[in-house]
Amino acid sequence: MKNIAIYGAGGLGREVACLLNTINGDNPIWNFIGFIDDVKEVGATNEYGTVLGGIDFLNSYPSALSVIIAIGNPRGVAGIVKKIRNANIEFPNIIAPDVRLVDKENMKIGIGNILSWNCTISCHVNIGNFNVFNGWVTVGHDAVIDDFNSFMTGVRIAGDTHIGNENYFGVSSVLLQKKKVGNNTIIGAGSIVIRATKDNKTYMGVPATVVEY
Numbered sequence: 412m413k414n415i416a417i418y419g420a421g422g423l424g425r426e427v428a429c430l431l432n433t434i435n436g437d438n439p440i441w442n443f444i445g446f447i448d449d450v451k452e453v454g455a456t457n458e459y460g461t462v463l464g465g466i467d468f469l470n471s472y473p474s475a476l477s478v479i480i481a482i483g484n485p486r487g488v489a490g491i492v493k494k495i496r497n498a499n500i501e502f503p504n505i506i507a508p509d510v511r512l513v514d515k516e517n518m519k520i521g522i523g524n525i526l527s528w529n530c531t532i533s534c535h536v537n538i539g540n541f542n543v544f545n546g547w548v549t550v551g552h553d554a555v556i557d558d559f560n561s562f563m564t565g566v567r568i569a570g571d572t573h574i575g576n577e578n579y580f581g582v583s584s585v586l587l588q589k590k591k592v593g594n595n596t597i598i599g600a601g602s603i604v605i606r607a608t609k610d611n612k613t614y615m616g617v618p619a620t621v622v623e624y
Protein backbone atom coordinates (compact mmCIF):
# COMPACT_ATOMS: atom_id res chain seq x y z
CA MET A 412 0.00 0.00 0.00
CA LYS A 413 1.13 3.57 -0.67
CA ASN A 414 1.08 6.23 2.00
CA ILE A 415 -1.25 9.12 1.26
CA ALA A 416 -2.19 12.33 3.09
CA ILE A 417 -5.15 14.61 2.38
CA TYR A 418 -4.42 18.36 2.33
CA GLY A 419 -7.46 19.97 3.96
CA ALA A 420 -9.37 18.51 6.92
CA GLY A 421 -12.67 20.25 6.12
CA GLY A 422 -15.80 18.88 4.45
CA LEU A 423 -14.14 18.07 1.13
CA GLY A 424 -11.15 16.50 2.88
CA ARG A 425 -13.46 14.23 4.85
CA GLU A 426 -15.30 13.30 1.65
CA VAL A 427 -11.99 12.41 0.03
CA ALA A 428 -11.15 10.21 3.03
CA CYS A 429 -14.41 8.35 2.30
CA LEU A 430 -13.43 8.19 -1.36
CA LEU A 431 -10.11 6.56 -0.48
CA ASN A 432 -12.01 3.97 1.61
CA THR A 433 -14.25 3.26 -1.40
CA ILE A 434 -11.28 2.95 -3.76
CA ASN A 435 -9.53 0.61 -1.32
CA GLY A 436 -12.59 -1.69 -1.30
CA ASP A 437 -11.53 -5.34 -1.33
CA ASN A 438 -8.12 -4.54 -2.76
CA PRO A 439 -6.47 -1.81 -0.66
CA ILE A 440 -4.15 0.60 -2.51
CA TRP A 441 -3.91 3.58 -0.16
CA ASN A 442 -2.67 3.77 3.41
CA PHE A 443 -4.22 7.03 4.64
CA ILE A 444 -1.79 8.52 7.19
CA GLY A 445 -3.76 11.68 8.08
CA PHE A 446 -4.62 15.27 7.15
CA ILE A 447 -2.38 18.23 6.38
CA ASP A 448 -3.99 21.51 7.39
CA ASP A 449 -2.54 24.99 7.93
CA VAL A 450 -5.46 26.22 10.04
CA LYS A 451 -6.52 23.33 12.27
CA GLU A 452 -4.29 22.41 15.19
CA VAL A 453 -1.90 19.50 15.03
CA GLY A 454 -3.61 16.52 16.66
CA ALA A 455 -7.16 17.70 15.86
CA THR A 456 -9.23 14.70 14.80
CA ASN A 457 -12.39 13.92 12.87
CA GLU A 458 -14.10 10.62 12.02
CA TYR A 459 -11.43 9.72 9.50
CA GLY A 460 -8.09 10.84 10.85
CA THR A 461 -5.81 13.29 12.59
CA VAL A 462 -4.18 16.54 11.51
CA LEU A 463 -0.45 15.79 11.27
CA GLY A 464 0.74 19.33 10.59
CA GLY A 465 0.78 22.04 7.95
CA ILE A 466 2.97 22.96 5.00
CA ASP A 467 6.20 22.73 7.05
CA PHE A 468 5.36 19.17 8.10
CA LEU A 469 4.83 18.26 4.45
CA ASN A 470 7.96 19.97 3.20
CA SER A 471 10.09 18.07 5.70
CA TYR A 472 8.42 14.68 5.22
CA PRO A 473 11.32 12.24 4.92
CA SER A 474 9.95 9.51 2.65
CA ALA A 475 7.70 8.93 -0.35
CA LEU A 476 4.20 10.32 0.19
CA SER A 477 1.22 10.84 -2.09
CA VAL A 478 -0.82 13.95 -1.38
CA ILE A 479 -4.26 14.88 -2.62
CA ILE A 480 -5.34 18.49 -2.13
CA ALA A 481 -8.98 18.56 -1.03
CA ILE A 482 -9.84 22.24 -0.89
CA GLY A 483 -12.77 23.77 -2.77
CA ASN A 484 -11.29 27.24 -3.27
CA PRO A 485 -9.32 27.16 -6.55
CA ARG A 486 -6.96 29.96 -5.50
CA GLY A 487 -6.30 28.10 -2.27
CA VAL A 488 -5.29 24.96 -4.14
CA ALA A 489 -2.99 26.88 -6.49
CA GLY A 490 -1.34 28.63 -3.53
CA ILE A 491 -0.68 25.37 -1.72
CA VAL A 492 0.82 23.68 -4.77
CA LYS A 493 3.29 26.57 -5.14
CA LYS A 494 4.40 26.13 -1.53
CA ILE A 495 5.07 22.38 -1.69
CA ARG A 496 8.81 21.92 -2.19
CA ASN A 497 9.60 18.33 -1.29
CA ALA A 498 10.74 15.85 -3.93
CA ASN A 499 9.24 13.02 -1.84
CA ILE A 500 5.73 14.27 -2.59
CA GLU A 501 3.73 13.07 -5.58
CA PHE A 502 0.21 13.99 -6.62
CA PRO A 503 -1.96 11.09 -7.81
CA ASN A 504 -5.37 11.44 -9.41
CA ILE A 505 -8.06 10.11 -7.09
CA ILE A 506 -10.94 8.71 -9.14
CA ALA A 507 -14.03 7.03 -7.69
CA PRO A 508 -14.57 3.49 -9.00
CA ASP A 509 -17.98 4.39 -10.46
CA VAL A 510 -16.73 7.37 -12.52
CA ARG A 511 -17.49 6.79 -16.20
CA LEU A 512 -14.57 7.67 -18.45
CA VAL A 513 -16.21 6.86 -21.75
CA ASP A 514 -13.01 6.71 -23.80
CA LYS A 515 -9.87 6.31 -21.69
CA GLU A 516 -7.75 5.86 -24.83
CA ASN A 517 -8.47 9.33 -26.13
CA MET A 518 -8.69 11.18 -22.85
CA LYS A 519 -5.84 13.17 -21.28
CA ILE A 520 -5.54 13.84 -17.58
CA GLY A 521 -2.71 15.41 -15.59
CA ILE A 522 -2.02 15.04 -11.87
CA GLY A 523 -3.68 15.83 -8.56
CA ASN A 524 -7.28 15.70 -9.82
CA ILE A 525 -10.23 14.46 -7.75
CA LEU A 526 -13.11 12.81 -9.61
CA SER A 527 -15.77 12.03 -7.06
CA TRP A 528 -18.63 9.55 -7.23
CA ASN A 529 -20.92 9.38 -10.27
CA CYS A 530 -19.04 11.74 -12.58
CA THR A 531 -19.17 11.12 -16.32
CA ILE A 532 -16.40 12.31 -18.64
CA SER A 533 -17.28 12.04 -22.32
CA CYS A 534 -14.95 11.34 -25.24
CA HIS A 535 -11.77 13.22 -26.14
CA VAL A 536 -11.70 15.35 -22.99
CA ASN A 537 -8.46 17.00 -21.89
CA ILE A 538 -8.13 17.60 -18.14
CA GLY A 539 -5.08 19.37 -16.68
CA ASN A 540 -3.93 19.36 -13.06
CA PHE A 541 -5.44 19.81 -9.59
CA ASN A 542 -9.10 20.06 -10.59
CA VAL A 543 -11.86 19.05 -8.17
CA PHE A 544 -14.89 17.31 -9.67
CA ASN A 545 -17.47 16.84 -6.94
CA GLY A 546 -20.14 14.14 -7.32
CA TRP A 547 -22.41 13.93 -10.37
CA VAL A 548 -20.42 16.33 -12.54
CA THR A 549 -20.67 15.65 -16.28
CA VAL A 550 -18.20 16.85 -18.90
CA GLY A 551 -19.14 16.75 -22.60
CA HIS A 552 -17.11 15.68 -25.61
CA ASP A 553 -13.93 17.55 -26.57
CA ALA A 554 -14.00 19.77 -23.49
CA VAL A 555 -10.64 21.23 -22.40
CA ILE A 556 -10.23 21.96 -18.69
CA ASP A 557 -6.91 23.45 -17.60
CA ASP A 558 -5.74 23.68 -13.97
CA PHE A 559 -7.06 24.40 -10.45
CA ASN A 560 -10.79 24.46 -11.24
CA SER A 561 -13.50 23.43 -8.77
CA PHE A 562 -16.78 21.92 -9.93
CA MET A 563 -19.35 21.50 -7.20
CA THR A 564 -21.96 18.77 -7.15
CA GLY A 565 -24.04 18.32 -10.30
CA VAL A 566 -22.23 20.81 -12.57
CA ARG A 567 -22.87 20.23 -16.29
CA ILE A 568 -20.08 21.15 -18.70
CA ALA A 569 -21.26 20.73 -22.29
CA GLY A 570 -19.16 19.67 -25.27
CA ASP A 571 -16.50 21.71 -27.08
CA THR A 572 -16.06 24.00 -24.10
CA HIS A 573 -12.79 25.44 -22.78
CA ILE A 574 -12.20 26.25 -19.12
CA GLY A 575 -8.96 27.97 -18.09
CA ASN A 576 -7.49 28.17 -14.60
CA GLU A 577 -8.78 28.79 -11.06
CA ASN A 578 -12.51 28.92 -11.82
CA TYR A 579 -15.27 27.94 -9.39
CA PHE A 580 -18.55 26.44 -10.60
CA GLY A 581 -21.31 26.39 -7.94
CA VAL A 582 -23.68 23.47 -7.40
CA SER A 583 -25.72 22.52 -10.51
CA SER A 584 -24.37 25.30 -12.71
CA VAL A 585 -24.19 24.74 -16.46
CA LEU A 586 -21.75 25.79 -19.20
CA LEU A 587 -23.28 25.57 -22.65
CA GLN A 588 -21.55 24.00 -25.63
CA LYS A 589 -18.66 25.78 -27.36
CA LYS A 590 -18.46 28.44 -24.62
CA LYS A 591 -15.29 29.56 -22.90
CA VAL A 592 -14.63 30.42 -19.27
CA GLY A 593 -11.18 31.97 -18.82
CA ASN A 594 -9.54 32.45 -15.43
CA ASN A 595 -10.58 33.19 -11.86
CA THR A 596 -14.33 33.25 -12.57
CA ILE A 597 -17.08 32.34 -10.10
CA ILE A 598 -20.25 30.83 -11.51
CA GLY A 599 -23.12 30.90 -8.97
CA ALA A 600 -25.08 27.81 -8.01
CA GLY A 601 -27.77 26.94 -10.56
CA SER A 602 -26.54 29.50 -13.09
CA ILE A 603 -26.42 28.80 -16.83
CA VAL A 604 -23.54 30.33 -18.76
CA ILE A 605 -24.64 30.99 -22.33
CA ARG A 606 -21.90 33.45 -23.38
CA ALA A 607 -18.14 33.65 -22.91
CA THR A 608 -17.29 35.15 -19.54
CA LYS A 609 -14.75 37.83 -18.57
CA ASP A 610 -11.90 36.93 -16.23
CA ASN A 611 -11.99 37.75 -12.51
CA LYS A 612 -15.78 38.20 -12.40
CA THR A 613 -18.75 36.55 -10.66
CA TYR A 614 -21.70 35.37 -12.76
CA MET A 615 -25.14 34.38 -11.51
CA GLY A 616 -28.58 33.58 -12.82
CA VAL A 617 -30.29 32.10 -15.86
CA PRO A 618 -28.86 33.17 -18.17
CA ALA A 619 -25.80 34.03 -16.10
CA THR A 620 -24.89 37.70 -16.03
CA VAL A 621 -21.95 39.42 -14.40
CA VAL A 622 -22.48 40.72 -10.87
CA GLU A 623 -20.56 43.74 -9.66
CA TYR A 624 -20.20 44.11 -5.90
Ligand SMILES: CC(C)(COP(=O)(O)OP(=O)(O)OC[C@H]1O[C@@H](n2cnc3c(N)ncnc32)[C@H](O)[C@@H]1OP(=O)(O)O)[C@@H](O)C(=O)NCCC(=O)NCCS
Pocket residue numbers: 563564580581582597598599600601602613614615616
Ligand atom coordinates in the same frame (compact mmCIF):
# COMPACT_ATOMS: atom_id res chain seq x y z
C1 LIG B 1 -22.33 33.18 -6.46
C2 LIG B 1 -21.98 33.13 -5.00
C3 LIG B 1 -20.53 32.70 -4.84
C4 LIG B 1 -22.16 34.54 -4.44
O1 LIG B 1 -21.90 34.55 -3.08
P1 LIG B 1 -21.92 35.91 -2.27
O2 LIG B 1 -20.93 36.84 -2.89
O3 LIG B 1 -21.73 35.58 -0.83
O4 LIG B 1 -23.33 36.50 -2.57
P2 LIG B 1 -24.60 36.69 -1.60
O5 LIG B 1 -25.01 35.39 -1.02
O6 LIG B 1 -24.29 37.83 -0.70
O7 LIG B 1 -25.72 37.12 -2.66
C5 LIG B 1 -25.66 38.35 -3.36
C6 LIG B 1 -26.91 38.48 -4.18
O8 LIG B 1 -26.86 37.52 -5.26
C7 LIG B 1 -27.98 36.63 -5.20
N1 LIG B 1 -27.46 35.28 -5.50
C8 LIG B 1 -26.56 34.59 -4.79
N2 LIG B 1 -26.29 33.42 -5.39
C9 LIG B 1 -27.04 33.37 -6.48
C10 LIG B 1 -27.19 32.42 -7.50
N3 LIG B 1 -26.49 31.28 -7.49
N4 LIG B 1 -28.05 32.67 -8.52
C11 LIG B 1 -28.75 33.84 -8.53
N5 LIG B 1 -28.63 34.79 -7.59
C12 LIG B 1 -27.80 34.56 -6.58
C13 LIG B 1 -28.50 36.73 -3.77
O9 LIG B 1 -29.85 36.42 -3.71
C14 LIG B 1 -28.21 38.17 -3.45
O10 LIG B 1 -29.18 38.96 -4.06
P3 LIG B 1 -29.80 40.27 -3.31
O11 LIG B 1 -28.63 41.19 -3.10
O12 LIG B 1 -30.82 40.79 -4.28
O13 LIG B 1 -30.37 39.78 -2.03
C15 LIG B 1 -22.85 32.15 -4.20
O14 LIG B 1 -24.17 32.62 -4.04
C16 LIG B 1 -22.94 30.77 -4.83
O15 LIG B 1 -23.76 30.47 -5.68
N6 LIG B 1 -22.03 29.90 -4.36
C17 LIG B 1 -21.96 28.53 -4.76
C18 LIG B 1 -22.34 27.66 -3.58
C19 LIG B 1 -22.00 26.22 -3.83
O16 LIG B 1 -22.12 25.72 -4.89
N7 LIG B 1 -21.58 25.59 -2.74
C20 LIG B 1 -21.18 24.22 -2.80
C21 LIG B 1 -20.65 23.82 -1.50
S1 LIG B 1 -20.35 22.10 -1.53
